[in-house]
Amino acid sequence: MTQQRSRRRWARWMVAAISAIAVLGLFMWLFAGIPGSRSLAVADLLEPRPPINPTEATAELYPDDLGCIEGWRTDVGDYVRFASTGQAEHWAIVLGDDGRIYDDIVLDFRAAEPDFEGRRLAIDVLYSTHSW
Structure with missing residues (x-):
């Protein structure tokens, strides 16, 4: 039973970490001006x-x-x-x-x-x- 709980806890942390990285990448793309993300006239x-x-x-x-x-x-x-x-x-x-x-x-x-x-x-x- 404890092994199953630790697996669930680990899975939740992984989902949270991947989500945080994805959100951070989105913010960088939108606001940090990654080359090619916007075109200047x-x-x-x-x-x-x-x-x-x-x-x-x-x-x-x-x-x-x-x-x-x-x-x-x-x-x-x-x-x-x-x-x-x-x-x-x-x-x-x-x-x-x-x-x-x-x-x-x-x-x-x-x-x-x-x-x-x-x-x-x-x-x-x-x-x-x-x-x-």
Whole structure:
């Protein structure tokens, strides 16, 4: 009889522990900003940054068939948002040293060719919503 009680008690603790972990994971996903859990519009990212002169240029930067859903040209680089993080990762790899990625946004340095300070500013803008 006592062995049966201890098994029930152990089962209850396991269910409670698994439930607590699941709830904690849900809260982290909803509130902690796990990468990929929310998509930021490039326009919102660039809005408070007038010194880099953002100009909407979605159609001229990448054709629709490449998965680009938003593109902005600036003095320090082109910011392009893709339909998925996977597509963004692909283009960041294609760009190599001329590209940086954050979630589904790719920063393309090819057209702007910024100096060191320009690159730093562009990357700071790209990661401005990231909490280190």
